[in-house]
Amino acid sequence: MRQYIFSVLFFLTHIVLSQNFEVNVSQKKIGLHETFEISFTLNGSGKSFSPPPFSNFQIVRGPNKSSSTSIINGSLTQELTYTYVLKPKKIGVFTILPATIKYKGNVIGTKPTTIQVQKGSTPKKSNSPYDIVSRKIHLNVTSNKSVCYVGEPVVLTYVLYFNLNIGSLSPNSIKYTNFWANEIDANNDTKKQTFKGESYNAAIIKQVVLTPQLSGIQTVEPLSINLVASVPTGRRDFFNMITSQNIDYTVVANNLSITVLDLPKEGRPDNFSGAIGDFDLSVNLDRDSIDINESVTFTVKIKGKGNLNLINSPKVNFDKQLEVFEPKNADKIKINQTGIQGYKKEEYLIVPRHKGVYNLQPVKFNFFNPKTKRYVSVLSQDMKIKVGGDQQATDSYTLQTINKEQVDLLNEDIKFIKTTYSGVSVKSNFNNSLFFYLLIFIAILIVILVFLNQNKFIDFNILFDKTILNESVEKLQETQSLLKQKKYQEFQSSILNVLFLYVSKKFSINKANLSVGTIENELIKNEVPENLISDYLDLIKYLERCKYSSYDGDKINKDLYARALDLINKIDVKK
Numbered sequence: 001m002r003q004y005i006f007s008v009l010f011f012l013t014h015i016v017l018s019q020n021f022e023v024n025v026s027q028k029k030i031g032l033h034e035t036f037e038i039s040f041t042l043n044g045s046g047k048s049f050s051p052p053p054f055s056n057f058q059i060v061r062g063p064n065k066s067s068s069t070s071i072i073n074g075s076l077t078q079e080l081t082y083t084y085v086l087k088p089k090k091i092g093v094f095t096i097l098p099a100t101i102k103y104k105g106n107v108i109g110t111k112p113t114t115i116q117v118q119k120g121s122t123p124k125k126s127n128s129p130y131d132i133v134s135r136k137i138h139l140n141v142t143s144n145k146s147v148c149y150v151g152e153p154v155v156l157t158y159v160l161y162f163n164l165n166i167g168s169l170s171p172n173s174i175k176y177t178n179f180w181a182n183e184i185d186a187n188n189d190t191k192k193q194t195f196k197g198e199s200y201n202a203a204i205i206k207q208v209v210l211t212p213q214l215s216g217i218q219t220v221e222p223l224s225i226n227l228v229a230s231v232p233t234g235r236r237d238f239f240n241m242i243t244s245q246n247i248d249y250t251v252v253a254n255n256l257s258i259t260v261l262d263l264p265k266e267g268r269p270d271n272f273s274g275a276i277g278d279f280d281l282s283v284n285l286d287r288d289s290i291d292i293n294e295s296v297t298f299t300v301k302i303k304g305k306g307n308l309n310l311i312n313s314p315k316v317n318f319d320k321q322l323e324v325f326e327p328k329n330a331d332k333i334k335i336n337q338t339g340i341q342g343y344k345k346e347e348y349l350i351v352p353r354h355k356g357v358y359n360l361q362p363v364k365f366n367f368f369n370p371k372t373k374r375y376v377s378v379l380s381q382d383m384k385i386k387v388g389g390d391q392q393a394t395d396s397y398t399l400q401t402i403n404k405e406q407v408d409l410l411n412e413d414i415k416f417i418k419t420t421y422s423g424v425s426v427k428s429n430f431n432n433s434l435f436f437y438l439l440i441f442i443a444i445l446i447v448i449l450v451f452l453n454q455n456k457f458i459d460f461n462i463l464f465d466k467t468i469l470n471e472s473v474e475k476l477q478e479t480q481s482l483l484k485q486k487k488y489q490e491f492q493s494s495i496l497n498v499l500f501l502y503v504s505k506k507f508s509i510n511k512a513n514l515s516v517g518t519i520e521n522e523l524i525k526n527e528v529p530e531n532l533i534s535d536y537l538d539l540i541k542y543l544e545r546c547k548y549s550s551y552d553g554d555k556i557n558k559d560l561y562a563r564a565l566d567l568i569n570k571i572d573v574k575k
Contacts, residue, residue, distance in 0.1 A: 277306015
């Protein structure tokens with residue numbers, strides 16, 4: 001501490017503290033996750049401004065330089081201001097050293113100022129523009145469960161409350177430590193709601209489904225959003241209109257903790273699947289009586305609400321004499337405001353090669369139901385497949401037509417094909433079979449395609465990129481119907497979604513991580529020209545602002561469409 005004081009005194013001996021150069025802070029006491037404004041104002045004209053080292057603070061915005069000239073009692077006066085928005089890094093009492101500037105040939109400085117950082121939030125009482133914003137804009141996060149089990153999904157909802165005109169919203173990316181996170185599309189419609197006893201405009205900014213990985217009290221990192229708020233100054237312009245001042249502001253969500261419980265050991269099955277929720281098991285055999293070399297489809301389906309996206313389908317044991325192909329997955333899982341729900345489905349193609357009756361062992365599935373706080377085990381019914389037909393057919397490679405089913409040679413949606421030729425069987429001479437020549441054809445085709453690709457006759461990456469471009473252009477064109485219906489806000493929102501979708505697919509960015517910041521970093525990393533990056537981000541910010549204050553009129557919205565189309569095409573070319 002003594003060394004710190006000595007350093008401050010040493011620093012002050014090299015500058016002249018001046019009343020012409022003042023420091024002002026919006027708050028002397030600040031919460032750890034809050035932001036505050038600090039400004040350095042010179043009554044006059046200066047140069048070579050040097051800010052103090054903000055070592056204990058993060059610079060959220062700044063410096064924002066502003067100057068004004070006025071005539072008072074016939075005298076010309078000038079004022080120069082440098083403004084920063086800061087966020088503390090830790091709790092404590094910190095001294096901000098003087099800022100310096102060159103004024104009339106001398107280096108002058110502001111007085112040191114002290115900031116106290118504490119836990120929680122602090123009341124805002126001043127009428128400075130910055131504090132007005134802090135009282136009229138809030139970000140609140142809630143969860144649909146305060147207590148849950150490991151693996152049990154929880155829905156977080158971030159609501160922005162505001163009573164000022166706002167724009168240029170840019171949420172900062174956060175890490176949901178000890179959670180699996182799935183961001184979902186939020187309804188950004190603005191509604192009137194009461195918050196802490198006052199009426200506000202309210203909009204859902206973000207919704208996330210979190211699945212906890214560890215037990216204990218888990219704290220969610222606060223989300224912060226950078227925005228621009230318009231604050232009325234009380235002054236009127238030449239046209240007698242009240243003027244406004246734009247304030248760069250960072251609003252921070254409240255702290256949120258979730259108590260995560262371990263799954264109980266009592267009653268836990270040895271082969272517990274890890275499924276948490278409420279589920280049903282269904283097993284189906286599309287037919288139970290077939291001939292040799294015909295196929296039958298065996299389906300296992302888990303349906304319900306819970307952590308479907310993180311669990312595996314139950315294991316199925318088949319008779320070794322049955323030929324069973326790799327299962328086809330046909331999952332349908334929705335992650336929305338109510339959590340995670342839908343089904344996981346696996347379809348097994350079974351082809352018996354011998355006559356007989358085959359028993360299909362029951363399928364067992366277990367899960368933990370957090371509502372009843374108990375483990376549940378479900379068991380399917382016994383099933384049998386009766387196989388008849390000519391046993392001699394097993395010595396041939398007969399392909400006979402079957403209803404509905406086809407062979408999936410490439411593990412796609414093509415299943416086993418069986419063809420009958422009026423009782424005449426094709427001998428198992430593989431080298432002379434149609435299948436043999438088909439394989440040769442496929443092999444030759446692959447070789448040709450590889451050769452063309454290596455010799456740059458075909459660039460598959462380009463083809464893929466063009467697919468993304470074409471898809472984005474098509475989605476843009478689809479927005480025209482909204483414009484014709486004069487649904488301007490929906491039109492603007494759709495264009496914004498296309499801009500995000502294009503970047504997400506083009507540069508393989510997870511939708512959950514999409515933000516203005518991540519988009520900017522990715523465009524820079526891929527050497528997109530600076531002017532295109534700037535124009536692309538400006539358009540996104542403009543459309544973000546349209547969520548809260550839609551801009552009507554065909555002309556302006558046609559311009560938005562043309563601008564979005566032009567930028568996507570230019571970035572695609574430059575990439």
